[in-house]
Amino acid sequence: MTLALHIPRLETPRLILRAPEPADFEPLCAFLTDPVRAWGFGVEKDRPTAWRWFAANIGHWALRGYGYFTIELKETGTPCGISGIWEPEGWPEPEVGWVVYDGYEGKGIAYEAATRAREWAYTDLGLTTLTSNIVPGNDRSVALAERMGATYERTYHNPNMGEDMLYRHPSPSALGLDTDSDGSPEAYA
Amino acid sequence: MSLPASVPVIETEDLILRGYREADFEAFARFAASDRARFVGGPQARYDSWRSFMAGIGHWSLRGYGMWMLEHRETGEAAGRVGVIYNDGWHEPELGWHIYDGFEGRGYAYQACRAARRHAAEHLGMNAIMSYIAPDNARSLRLAQRLGCWHERDVEVLGSPCQLWRHPAEEIGA
Numbered sequence: 001m002t003l004a005l006h007i008p009r010l011e012t013p014r015l016i017l018r019a020p021e022p023a024d025f026e027p028l029c030a031f032l033t034d035p036v037r038a039w040g041f042g043v044e045k046d047r048p049t050a051w052r053w054f055a056a057n058i059g060h061w062a063l064r065g066y067g068y069f070t071i072e073l074k075e076t077g078t079p080c081g082i083s084g085i086w087e088p089e090g091w092p093e094p095e096v097g098w099v100v101y102d103g104y105e106g107k108g109i110a111y112e113a114a115t116r117a118r119e120w121a122y123t124d125l126g127l128t129t130l131t132s133n134i135v136p137g138n139d140r141s142v143a144l145a146e147r148m149g150a151t152y153e154r155t156y157h158n159p160n161m162g163e164d165m166l167y168r169h170p171s172p173s174a175l176g177l178d179t180d181s182d183g184s185p186e187a188y189a
Numbered sequence: 190m191s192l193p194a195s196v197p198v199i200e201t202e203d204l205i206l207r208g209y210r211e212a213d214f215e216a217f218a219r220f221a222a223s224d225r226a227r228f229v230g231g232p233q234a235r236y237d238s239w240r241s242f243m244a245g246i247g248h249w250s251l252r253g254y255g256m257w258m259l260e261h262r263e264t265g266e267a268a269g270r271v272g273v274i275y276n277d278g279w280h281e282p283e284l285g286w287h288i289y290d291g292f293e294g295r296g297y298a299y300q301a302c303r304a305a306r307r308h309a310a311e312h313l314g315m316n317a318i319m320s321y322i323a324p325d326n327a328r329s330l331r332l333a334q335r336l337g338c339w340h341e342r343d344v345e346v347l348g349s350p351c352q353l354w355r356h357p358a359e360e361i362g363a
Contacts, residue, residue, distance in 0.1 A: 005250060022251060048347055051277030052244045055251055059243030062250070063211055089214075089239030159236035 005062055010069070010120055012112045017069035017083065017120075019061075024070045024079050025054050031101050040138035041099055042160055060088065066125060068097065071113045073104070080104040083113035085121045085130070090159035092166060095131045096121065098144070110144055118148070122172040130169040135161050142167075149174075196249055196257065199308060201300045204268065206257035209246050213258050216267035217242050220289045228323040229287060230347075248274070254313055256285060259301055261292065268292040271301035273309050273318070278347055284309065284318045284356065286332070298332055306336070310359035317358040321351045 007019035031037055032044040032053055044050040061067035068084035081100040087093065098114040121127045132150055134141045142165075150167040158164035172178070196208030221231050221238040233241065249255040256272030269288040275281070284306055286298045310316040320338060322329045330352075338354040345351065 046278075048276060048278035052240065055245075055247030055276075056240045056243035057247065058250045059209075059246030062246045063243065088236065088243070090236045159234070 005058070006065070007061055007067075007069070008120070008124070010116050012116045014074055015080075015109065015113055015116070016072040016074060017113060017116060018072060020054065020058060020068070020070050020082075025051065027079050027101055028054055028082065031099060034102075037102060038099075040135045040141055041097075057082075060086070066094070066121065069113075069117065071100075071109065073109070080109055081113065083110065083117045085117060085125070085127070088160075091133070092156060093129070093131055094121070094127060095133050096169065097132065098141075111147060114144070115148060118169060119175070119177060122175070122177045129171060132167045132169065133158060133161070134165045134167060136163060136165055145169075196255070197308070197312075199257070199304050201304050203262055203295070204297060204301055204304075205260040205262060206271065206301060206304060207260055208249070209242065209258050213267045214239065214242050216289055217270075220269075220287060223290065225290060226287075228326040228329065229285075245270070248276070252282075254282075254309070257301070257305065259288075259292075259297065261297075266292075268297055269301070271298065271305050273305065273313065273315065279321075280344060280346075280353070281319060282309075282313075282315055284320050286320075286329070293328075299335060302332070302336055306356060307359050310361055316361065318356050320354045320356065321346055322354055324350065324352055 010017040029047055029050040032050040033046060035043050044053055057068050064087060066085040068082040068086060070079050071081040071083055072078065073080045081098065081104060083098040085094050086097045087095065096114055096118045098110040100110045118130055121130060132145045134145060145167040149170040153166045153168045155163060155165050199206040218235055218238040220226055221233040221241060223232060226232050245256055252275050254273045256270040256274060258270055259268040261268040267289065269292060271286045274283045274285045284302060286302055288298045306318060309318050320333055322333055333354045337357045341353050341355040343350065344353045
């Protein structure tokens with residue numbers, strides 16, 4: 001059998017969202033094993049478990065048809081974070097997620113990447129709603145979710161993170177990503 | 190996308206070694222949650238099982254090989270997993286085996302390991318592969334002996350003591 005891995009390459013003015021490659025592991029591992037920076041995402045205790053997360057993301061793409069893209073900065077060609085659509089076992093519904101690595105914060109990279117990932121999910125995957133799960137106290141992520149137009153909906157128990165807040169993103173039509181008369185979503189942005 | 194993602198299918202007398210399907214997850218999770226998984230990082234909560242299941246697929250993409258799902262020909266059920274594991278932190282690629290509840294004692298692990306070992310020798314350039322075995326895993330130690338392996342040395346894997354058993358080389362092209 002073939003594991004279907006159709007991972008597109010998306011662009012924004014400053015970024016490329018692309019399939020993970022083996023060389024992306026080192027910067028991802030540095031992030032995942034940093035207890036301070038990865039606190040709101042899910043800390044991995046060491047390099048082997050971080051590698052499992054890296055492999056699991058590729059498996060997630062194969063099973064779901066979506067997952068986390070590597071965010072590459074066009075100017076330098078370096079990976080500067082991950083963003084994408086995530087729905088492992090036990091998640092309430094698909095979410096748009098984002099991570100920006102050390103040294104790349106404060107430049108609007110997460111906003112630019114997550115907005116593009118959300119647009120892709122609505123227009124290409126045909127998802128009709130999206131959430132973001134944010135751990136209470138992760139104020140930076142709350143600020144970004146709100147900047148993207150998302151609003152707090154409820155607090156629930158996440159199987160990986162424990163107590164978690166669910167933010168709801170605007171619908172495709174509210175973002176101007178309307179559906180054609182033939183029913184297929186299309187971007188006008 | 191440069192990562193290879195196809196899983197070869199190998200047929201044996203009672204089993205089909207094939208890639209993962211989402212429907213295999215329930216059998217996978219039952220095994221991972223059971224005491225039978227105590228030698229392979231378990232028992233695991235369902236979320237962690239799901240993550241392992243996804244990582245098993247990603248392993249094929251990242252390494253070009255991995256563990257096969259064993260499909261029991263007669264019933265179509267998932268009977269376990271056998272294949273080559275090279276997770277970060279491993280000394281070298283390993284031939285591993287997990288047999289699910291209800292499929293033990295029928296020689297399926299032996300059958301699948303022979304097929305996987307031959308495949309690794311012929312197609313992956315891995316001859317005289319090794320297997321990690323927990324010192325108190327009596328069943329796996331017996332299987333290793335039946336497969337002609339010998340206890341080469343004691344090692345530590347992810348912080349736990351483990352025996353490294355060496356398989357005999359396959360006669361390639363025979």
